[in-house]
Amino acid sequence: MRIDVFSIFPEYLAPLKLSLIGKAMDAGILSVAVHDLREFTHDRHRTVDDTPYGGGAGMVMKPEPWAEALESVFAESTSTDARPVLLVPSPAGEVFTQAMARELATAQHLVVACGRYEGIDHRVSEWSAEHADVRFVSIGDYVLNGGEVAAMVMIEAIARLIPGTIGNPESLTEESHEDGLLEYPVYTKPASWRGHDVPEILLSGNHGAIARWRRDRRLERTRAVRPEMLEALPAEALDKKDRAF
Ligand SMILES: N#Cc1c(-c2ccc3cc[nH]c3c2)n[nH]c1N
Numbered sequence: 001m002r003i004d005v006f007s008i009f010p011e012y013l014a015p016l017k018l019s020l021i022g023k024a025m026d027a028g029i030l031s032v033a034v035h036d037l038r039e040f041t042h043d044r045h046r047t048v049d050d051t052p053y054g055g056g057a058g059m060v061m062k063p064e065p066w067a068e069a070l071e072s073v074f075a076e077s078t079s080t081d082a083r084p085v086l087l088v089p090s091p092a093g094e095v096f097t098q099a100m101a102r103e104l105a106t107a108q109h110l111v112v113a114c115g116r117y118e119g120i121d122h123r124v125s126e127w128s129a130e131h132a133d134v135r136f137v138s139i140g141d142y143v144l145n146g147g148e149v150a151a152m153v154m155i156e157a158i159a160r161l162i163p164g165t166i167g168n169p170e171s172l173t174e175e176s177h178e179d180g181l182l183e184y185p186v187y188t189k190p191a192s193w194r195g196h197d198v199p200e201i202l203l204s205g206n207h208g209a210i211a212r213w214r215r216d217r218r219l220e221r222t223r224a225v226r227p228e229m230l231e232a233l234p235a236e237a238l239d240k241k242d243r244a245f
Pocket residue numbers: 088089090091093114115116117118119137138139140141142143144145146147148150
């Protein structure tokens with residue numbers, strides 16, 4: 001997968017080179033390029049914003065720098081490849097979920113447009129739709145100052161699902177939100193720590209009982225913290241024992 005990110009603060013995305021994403025990039029599983037939007041301006045002040053039509057507070061990001069920036073990578077999605085997906089972080093977007101991360105992990109080319117100020121001139125997304133599949137995406141119901149943090153969140157959630165990024169694919173199963181339930185609590189050595197002991201069952205070696213205990217903890221946790229997730233599960237996803245929770 002190729003990912004191109006555009007921002008007026010490219011250094012914001014530097015942490016992407018760390019940890020798993022960095023390893024996936026080194027392994028050639030993933031390429032992530034971060035571009036400075038100001039490289040696509042032509043005036044002395046490298047202007048990327050202007051006042052909003054219709055009045056109102058704040059500034060709006062000009063369309064031309066974005067169009068020149070985006071077409072610099074749209075063009076590189078060869079005709080034989082699928083159209084690139086343009087992700088536009090926005091508080092007005094569809095909420096980003098694990099299901100969307102799974103869907104986007106199958107894309108060949110993701111382009112992320114990190115807006116600032118009051119946002120990007122809307123015509124950029126209209127123009128982009130001629131060249132890419134455009135998705136306005138929100139990472140949650142709160143307001144940030146720009147799209148960079150959202151880009152980091154989405155890129156990590158997507159990239160970790162690309163085969164080869166996570167060393168042991170087993171660790172992707174039974175994660176929160178992966179199959180509609182929250183994950184079970186985890187423990188490691190020492191078995192007794194500051195008066196708190198690891199649940200006996202986990203020391204028993206009885207893998208069937210341990211699996212049941214973990215399933216029960218997932219149901220208990222989901223019921224307590226996110227009951228709406230349980231309600232959303234298809235009937236066949238819960239067996240008779242599960243319904244006790
Ligand atoms: N995704 C997302 C966002 C944002 C966001 C995204 C882009 C810009 C550009 C200026 N302000 C922004 C806020 N706020 N809250 C979210 N969940």
